Amino acid sequence: MDFIFSHxxxxxxxxxxxxxxxxxxxxxxxxxxxxxxxxxxVSAFLLYISIGAVQGGAAPIITExxxxxxxxxxxxxxxxxxxxxxxxxxxALALVVRIKESYGTIEEDEIHEHDHSL
Amino acid sequence: MTHNLILRVISKFLIPLIILFALxxxxxGDFGPGGGxxxxxxxxxxxxxxxxxxxxxxxxKIIPTAILRILASLGALIYASVGIASIFSGGNYxxxxxxxxxxVAGQHLGILLVELGVGITVSAVMLIIFFSFxxxxxx
Amino acid sequence: xxxxxxLLLVVIPLITALIVAVLPRGILPWASTLVATFICVxxxxxxxxxxxxGGVISYELGGWKPPWGIEYRIDTLNAFVALIVxxxxxxxxxxxxxxxxxxxxxxxxxxxxxxxxxxxxxLLGITQTGDIFNVFVFLEISSLSSYVLISxxxxxxxxTSSYQYLIMGTLGATFFLIGVGFIYSQTGTxxxxxxxxxLPEVTxxxxxxxxxxxxxxxxxLKLALFPLHLWLPNAYTYAxxxxxxxxxxxxxxxAVYVVIRILFYVMPSGFMATIPIGDFFVLxxxxxxxxxxxxxxxxxxxxxxxxxxxxxxxxxxxxxxxLASTAGVTATIIHLxxxxxxxxxxxxxxxxIIYRIGSCxxxxxxxxxxxxxxxxxxxxxxxxxxxxxxxxxxxISKWYLVLAAIExxxxxxxxxxxxxxxxxxxxxxxxxxxxxxxPATESQQNLKEAPILLLAPTWVLVFANIYFxxxxxxxxxxSEQAAQALKAIVK
Numbered sequence: 001m002d003f004i005f006s007h008x009x010x011x012x013x014x015x016x017x018x019x020x021x022x023x024x025x026x027x028x029x030x031x032x033x034x035x036x037x038x039x040x041x042v043s044a045f046l047l048y049i050s051i052g053a054v055q056g057g058a059a060p061i062i063t064e065x066x067x068x069x070x071x072x073x074x075x076x077x078x079x080x081x082x083x084x085x086x087x088x089x090x091x092a093l094a095l096v097v098r099i100k101e102s103y104g105t106i107e108e109d110e111i112h113e114h115d116h117s118l
Numbered sequence: 119m120t121h122n123l124i125l126r127v128i129s130k131f132l133i134p135l136i137i138l139f140a141l142x143x144x145x146x147g148d149f150g151p152g153g154g155x156x157x158x159x160x161x162x163x164x165x166x167x168x169x170x171x172x173x174x175x176x177x178x179k180i181i182p183t184a185i186l187r188i189l190a191s192l193g194a195l196i197y198a199s200v201g202i203a204s205i206f207s208g209g210n211y212x213x214x215x216x217x218x219x220x221x222v223a224g225q226h227l228g229i230l231l232v233e234l235g236v237g238i239t240v241s242a243v244m245l246i247i248f249f250s251f252x253x254x255x256x257x
Numbered sequence: 258x259x260x261x262x263x264l265l266l267v268v269i270p271l272i273t274a275l276i277v278a279v280l281p282r283g284i285l286p287w288a289s290t291l292v293a294t295f296i297c298v299x300x301x302x303x304x305x306x307x308x309x310x311g312g313v314i315s316y317e318l319g320g321w322k323p324p325w326g327i328e329y330r331i332d333t334l335n336a337f338v339a340l341i342v343x344x345x346x347x348x349x350x351x352x353x354x355x356x357x358x359x360x361x362x363x364x365x366x367x368x369x370x371x372x373x374x375x376x377x378x379x380l381l382g383i384t385q386t387g388d389i390f391n392v393f394v395f396l397e398i399s400s401l402s403s404y405v406l407i408s409x410x411x412x413x414x415x416x417t418s419s420y421q422y423l424i425m426g427t428l429g430a431t432f433f434l435i436g437v438g439f440i441y442s443q444t445g446t447x448x449x450x451x452x453x454x455x456l457p458e459v460t461x462x463x464x465x466x467x468x469x470x471x472x473x474x475x476x477x478l479k480l481a482l483f484p485l486h487l488w489l490p491n492a493y494t495y496a497x498x499x500x501x502x503x504x505x506x507x508x509x510x511x512a513v514y515v516v517i518r519i520l521f522y523v524m525p526s527g528f529m530a531t532i533p534i535g536d537f538f539v540l541x542x543x544x545x546x547x548x549x550x551x552x553x554x555x556x557x558x559x560x561x562x563x564x565x566x567x568x569x570x571x572x573x574x575x576x577x578x579x580l581a582s583t584a585g586v587t588a589t590i591i592h593l594x595x596x597x598x599x600x601x602x603x604x605x606x607x608x609x610i611i612y613r614i615g616s617c618x619x620x621x622x623x624x625x626x627x628x629x630x631x632x633x634x635x636x637x638x639x640x641x642x643x644x645x646x647x648x649x650x651x652x653i654s655k656w657y658l659v660l661a662a663i664e665x666x667x668x669x670x671x672x673x674x675x676x677x678x679x680x681x682x683x684x685x686x687x688x689x690x691x692x693x694x695x696p697a698t699e700s701q702q703n704l705k706e707a708p709i710l711l712l713a714p715t716w717v718l719v720f721a722n723i724y725f726x727x728x729x730x731x732x733x734x735x736s737e738q739a740a741q742a743l744k745a746i747v748k
Contacts (some may be wrong), residue, residue: 182317191279194275197271198271205264210316210319210320211261212320213318213319
């Protein structure tokens with residue numbers, strides 16, 4: 001029991017990862033796939049942020065009288081990864097808009113039907 | 119367009135404050151939490167608020183998309199040229215310490231310029247994304 | 258300036274990309290891109306020269322000492338891959354002028370070249386950097402720009418295939434990111450040289466194993482390892498011709514490079530002996546070679562045929578990695594180079610056909626070989642190289658791969674390599690049959706040869722195919738030196 005509760009940040013990560021992954025695989029709607037992808041990415045971000053935290057550590061800005069700081073590096077890394085995620089999402093949404101304009105649908109199976117009827 | 123008087127008045131009041139806050143986050147980034155990414159997004163949110171309340175055409179009159187594209191490149195160019203400048207000052211790429219007389223002043227100058235570049239690019243790119251998505255629905 | 262070469266290789270294309278994005282349409286964006294890529298070729302050759310003669314180059318960014326700061330660390334392997342990438346980019350660009358004009362709307366041309374340069378920046382960045390998180394960032398720079406480039410294809414399927422690639426590519430990158438997180442949580446460092454130093458102490462930990470599993474699966478998605486290749490055939494088929502040439506010759510190669518770097522440099526020596534990852538790669542390599550070659554035979558679109566053949570060729574590279582010997586890795590590095598040459602030449606020739614008739618379906622190209630003899634000649638020699646006929650570059654890489662397999666008495670691998678070559682005879686044969694032996698339709702009787710600006714780069718690559726098939730000093734010498742520098746090879 002103690003093992004399960006003391007590692008709760010990993011359980012959240014795993015839960016989000018699987019939810020996101022499942023959505024990407026199982027949904028045919030292109031927008032829902034992007035949402036799933038985002039959840040999947042967020043799980044990775046949480047993993048980094050949680051391993052950077054030091055118990056009882058302060059924010060990593062030098063202040064007098066503070067000895068213990070959290071590790072700032074994972075935050076910096078994840079800031080980069082979040083920017084990458086934003087770019088990916090924007091690009092994916094732009095593609096979906098274009099797909100909607102040229103196919104008239106954003107359901108994967110209907111798009112396949114369109115392509116095969118050509 | 120209907121006259122949403124309350125919305126218009128409140129947002130006219132809020133937009134300058136948002137811009138001010140963006141500038142604070144931008145230039146306070148080397149002492150406390152903040153920096154170009156956050157400031158850029160906050161700044162672009164003020165323009166987006168303006169576009170939501172007063173319409174897309176009015177917003178594009180303030181910052182045309184052509185200028186945004188130049189700004190987006192310019193910001194990243196500022197970043198890259200700070201790096202080049204430090205090469206010419208005899209250091210490695212992005213080594214700010216050689217930019218000014220003392221390393222501390224150099225670090226200060228370097229990070230301010232780099233964050234300025236980041237801020238410009240991020241706000242311009244966020245606005246380009248917003249305008250190009252919203253502009254799609256126009257006939 | 259000498260000591261800044263490894264950095265300038267990344268920064269020059271980056272800055273040019275930013276400038277090109279705001280240039281007016283016309284010849285200027287193309288010209289600046291051309292200049293930037295040629296500067297990069299010169300720099301990459303200087304870098305390779307320096308590494309071969311002077312040993313490892315280390316360049317720290319921002320004045321932060323490694324392992325804290327980002328370090329660019331160049332050994333023979335990096336320098337060679339960087340030269341492949343920039344060389345292919347420089348040969349592709351003269352070709353791009355006409356081909357892009359034909360396939361891409363004029364108002365998008367500056368942005369097209371900007372995205373091309375960003376993709377180039379990302380690929381070069383992956384080869385230069387010695388920081389594993391930096392690899393992720395550059396991987397995403399190159400991937401995001403290649404999604405954009407693929408979606409610029411003229412058919413609407415380009416959009417869906419770009420979307421498909423985006424989903425799978427992002428999943429792969431996130432897997433890589435998670436793996437790096439696991440390893441960072443146990444070692445506290447991201448510098449690959451530093452990781453190689455620390456990892457032997459913590460190899461037994463389950464976290465490290467899990468981390469490497471995530472990283473390798475993520476990379477397998479990026480390099481289109483069978484059976485994770487599903488994005489590749491569509492992406493290559495519907496992308497603009499120039500982009501197919503560029504991506505097929507560079508993008509997956511760079512991912513293969515990262516796998517070599519992780520498996521034989523970052524991982525402690527002996528690690529591969531404790532887990533069956535080598536056998537796994539050999540198995541997937543063999544399956545990829547056979548199944549994808551058979552798929553290639555049944556394709557009705559020439560680009561798709563070559564795309565499936567690319568997946569099969571990746572099988573050869575992975576097979577070499579899986580053998581986990583110096584000879585095997587040498588063969589893989591040689592094949593990185595040679596495959597870039599042959600697929601570059603073939604996709605360029607197919608692009609020339611598309612330039613003339615606007616399609617590359619098997620039914621539409623009947624008899625074109627007679628009207629376009631130079632293009633046809635390029636396809637024949639490129640095809641022979643793909644099969645591995647002696648005297649072409651393809652023979653050299655297969656020869657070394659077979660030698661590496663025999664060295665370990667891996668007879669099934671030898672059989673798979675030879676079967677793959679036989680299957681290549683069939684699909685190249687189908688292509689040549691359609692091009693030469695089938696009668697042309699009336700409307701295509703008076704077709705002209707492709708313009709010189711498309712033919713010249715194609716034939717540069719064709720001659721390279723023959724030259725590196727006869728003179729192997731550069732490829733084999735450099736590859737052997739690169740493989741020997743990887744200390745973690747067990748056998």
